[in-house]
Amino acid sequence: xxxxxxxxxxxxxxxxxxxxxxxxxxxxxxxxxxxxxxxxxxxxxxxxxxxxxxxxxxxxxxxxxxxxxxxxxxxxxxxxxxxxxxxxxxxxxxxxxxxxxxxxxxxxxxxxxxxxxxxxxxxxxxxxxxxxxxxxxxxxxxxxxxxxxxxxxxxxxxxxxxxxxxxxxxxxxxxxxxxxxxxxxxxxxxxxxxxxxxxxxxxxxxxxxxxxxxxxxxxxxxxxxxxx
Amino acid sequence: xxxxxxxxxxxxxxxxxxxxxxxxxxxxxxxxxxxxxxxxxxxxxxxxxxxxxxxxxxxxxxxxxxxxxxxxxxxxxxxxxxxxxxxxxxxxxxxxxxxxxxxxxxxxxxxxxxxxxxxxxxxxxxxxxxxxxxxxxxxxxxxxxxxxxxxxxxxxxxxxxxxxxxxxxxxxxxxxxxxxxxxxxxxxxxxxxxxxxxxxxxxxxxxxxxxxxxxxxxxx
Numbered sequence: 001x002x003x004x005x006x007x008x009x010x011x012x013x014x015x016x017x018x019x020x021x022x023x024x025x026x027x028x029x030x031x032x033x034x035x036x037x038x039x040x041x042x043x044x045x046x047x048x049x050x051x052x053x054x055x056x057x058x059x060x061x062x063x064x065x066x067x068x069x070x071x072x073x074x075x076x077x078x079x080x081x082x083x084x085x086x087x088x089x090x091x092x093x094x095x096x097x098x099x100x101x102x103x104x105x106x107x108x109x110x111x112x113x114x115x116x117x118x119x120x121x122x123x124x125x126x127x128x129x130x131x132x133x134x135x136x137x138x139x140x141x142x143x144x145x146x147x148x149x150x151x152x153x154x155x156x157x158x159x160x161x162x163x164x165x166x167x168x169x170x171x172x173x174x175x176x177x178x179x180x181x182x183x184x185x186x187x188x189x190x191x192x193x194x195x196x197x198x199x200x201x202x203x204x205x206x207x208x209x210x211x212x213x214x215x216x217x218x219x220x221x222x223x224x225x226x227x228x
Numbered sequence: 229x230x231x232x233x234x235x236x237x238x239x240x241x242x243x244x245x246x247x248x249x250x251x252x253x254x255x256x257x258x259x260x261x262x263x264x265x266x267x268x269x270x271x272x273x274x275x276x277x278x279x280x281x282x283x284x285x286x287x288x289x290x291x292x293x294x295x296x297x298x299x300x301x302x303x304x305x306x307x308x309x310x311x312x313x314x315x316x317x318x319x320x321x322x323x324x325x326x327x328x329x330x331x332x333x334x335x336x337x338x339x340x341x342x343x344x345x346x347x348x349x350x351x352x353x354x355x356x357x358x359x360x361x362x363x364x365x366x367x368x369x370x371x372x373x374x375x376x377x378x379x380x381x382x383x384x385x386x387x388x389x390x391x392x393x394x395x396x397x398x399x400x401x402x403x404x405x406x407x408x409x410x411x412x413x414x415x416x417x418x419x420x421x422x423x424x425x426x427x428x429x430x431x432x433x434x435x436x437x438x439x440x441x442x443x444x445x446x447x448x
Contacts, residue, residue, distance in 0.1 A: 027277040027314070028300035029293060053314075078357040081300070091353045100354050103276065104318030104361035111315045123364045124322060127395045129346075130356065172294040172311060176277050179313040207313075224293050 004166045004216045005195060009039035012189050012217045016045045016154055023110065023152035023181040024052040024062060028081075031174035032225035033158040034061045036191050036217070040156065041065055051075040051110070051150060053103060053177060057083030061225045066090050075150065077103035083226075100130060105147055107180055113149035114183035114212075121146055152185030158222065159208070162192035163199075166213025167206045175207065182212040191219040231375070231404035231421035236448045239264040240419075241330060241372050241402045243448075245271050252276065252321065252362060254331035254344075255299045257372045261330055272306075274326055276358040278317045281309025298358065321358065322365035329366035331359070333373040333401070335388040338435035340398040340410040342371065343390035363394035375403035375432055382434030384408065384415065405429055407446060414438060419446040 006012050022040070026032035041064065048071045055076055056062030063086035065071060074096055079087050090096040101109070102124050112120055121144035125131045135146040157178040160171040168190060170178055182188040195218045232240065238260035245251060245261075247269040253259050262284070265271050273282040275297040282297060283304035291302030305311075320326055335343040345359040363369055376382055384401065401408045406429055407419040415437045417429060426439045 028296055030277070030296050031294070078355045080353050080355040088353060092351075098353065100356055102356050102360040103314075103358040104322050104365070107314040107318050108322070122322065124361045124394075126364065128360060128393065129391045130360065172292060173275075173277050173279055173296060174294040175311060175313050177314045180315045227293070 003164045004210070004213060005164050006215045006217055009035070009042060009217060012036070012215050013039055013043035016040070016043055016187075018045050019047045020045055020153040021049045021051065021151065023155040023177070023185050024050055025155070025157045025176065025178040025181050026062070026225065027053050027173070027176040029057070029224055029226035030172070031158050031170070031176045031178060032061050033156045033191050034223040034225050035219045036156040036158070036189055037061045037065050039217070041068055046070040047072050049073040049075065051106070051152065053077050053106070054081055055079035055084050055087035057081060057226050059086060063087065066096065069095065071096060073097040073099065075099045075101060075106070077101055077106050102130060106150070107177065109147055109150035110152070110180045110184035113151035114180065117149060119146055119148045150184070152181065153187065155181040155185035155188040157182050157188060157190045159190050159192045161194045161196050161201060162190060162213070162216045163196050163201060163210070164216075165198060166190065166210030166216055167201050168192065168208040168213060169201060169205065170207055179208045182208050187214045188212055189215045189217070191217045191222065193220060193222055231424055232446065232448065233404075235260060235264070237372055237402050237404055239448045240407065240446055241370065242266065245269060245328070250274055250280070250325070250327045252326050252329045252366060254329065254359075254362065256332040258330040258332055259299065261372070274317075274320060275303070276317055276321065276362070278312050278314055279303070279305070279309065280312075281306040283309070318358070318361055321361050324365060324367050326366045328368040328370060329362040330370050330372060331362060333371040333383065333398075334390050335383050335385050336371055336373075336398050336401055336410075337385055337388050338410070338415050340396045341388050342369065342393045342398050343388040345393050346391045348391050359393050363397050368399055369397045370400040370402065371398050372402045375405040380432075382432060385434035405432065408437065416440050417443060419444055421446050
């Protein structure tokens with residue numbers, strides 16, 4: 001029997017190694033898997049590369065993870081937001097390496113990893129500072145930048161509903177990076193507010209097919225990132 | 229010579245939106261445009277975090293924290309709205325499916341280069357978000373900005389001194405003083421704000437302007 005539901009956070013993060021690349025879903029405070037981030041902190045892996053659109057605000061969730069000093073590198077499109085105090089402290093102290101990536105390129109690099117694509121050319125960032133040192137190519141008279149896939153060892157994804165096969169739905173715009181990150185990581189760990197019987201999610205309404213999901217933790221009352 | 233208010237810059241830009249247009253509004257001044265679309269036109273607003281059909285700001289206390297826009301502000305959904313994941317959202321942006329991106333600007337060059345993501349200050353940690361994707365990918369890019377900086381320096385320039393977001397993408401600029409098109413033969417002032425004359429406008433612009441033969445006052 002296929003059963004991806006795990007009993008505890010410890011089970012969800014079993015075997016996660018130091019040096020992992022961790023994809024963390026969310027945009028602003030929507031879709032941040034707060035409880036999974038706390039679970040990863042509890043598990044204790046170090047020397048992590050974290051890939052996420054923002055860098056957290058206040059001192060909880062993503063900001064708390066950065067504050068532990070266990071993140072060596074952040075791959076991010078918009079780390080500097082109102083309240084991103086921990087990121088700013090760690091960055092200005094030279095304790096955090098930053099790779100700044102345009103948001104669509106960030107997402108497409110993960111999709112490429114999920115799809116087995118070795119790289120792609122995009123006009124985004126052509127001729128800018130963020131293309132410095134990258135291979136470029138003129139295609140039909142326009143300049144394109146070569147971008148490489150971005151694969152995760154681990155993805156942390158916040159979903160709304162899940163079944164034991166790992167089929168997922170999401171809540172409103174908390175979907176954001178979740179589906180792409182689940183597909184782009186070796187181990188996709190999902191927190192779901194509701195666990196439902198197999199078949200309870202209409203097949204044509206499944207957003208992330210279970211094939212992309214490895215472990216599901218039931219978190220019935222998830223905290224909203226940024227909430228006091 | 230103050231020219232238009234921020235609301236009036238947005239109102240003038242909104243007047244150009246056509247029925248059925250799919251539009252992405254950048255953070256800052258462009259977000260005001262949604263307040264001024266002329267009656268009878270159906271505009272579909274796109275938000276980079278995966279929403280088409282963004283509706284008005286919810287009443288105080290009524291919003292849902294999982295329903296936000298690119299500025300992380302609470303939004304509502306219009307009937308007919310759709311929600312999708314980030315890769316699809318940026319496929320729309322990067323693949324030319326968005327008719328128009330209305331963006332804020334720090335500088336625009338006479339060739340339509342846009343600088344709107346960084347001052348180049350190395351002490352500040354950088355952030356880019358979707359700025360480069362929108363500038364390079366939307367079918368049309370129009371910029372809304374004050375004509376000069378707070379200390380009076382031109383923001384329309386020969387060559388951007390700030391790091392650029394994309395090259396040769398801006399087609400139209402709405403400022404507090406004028407509506408200016410970026411054309412193959414250079415910058416053309418199409419409309420001037422009430423009380424602004426062309427020599428004044430040129431003196432506050434860092435690149436050569438032509439005045440359109442059929443120029444008219446901005447009507448808002």
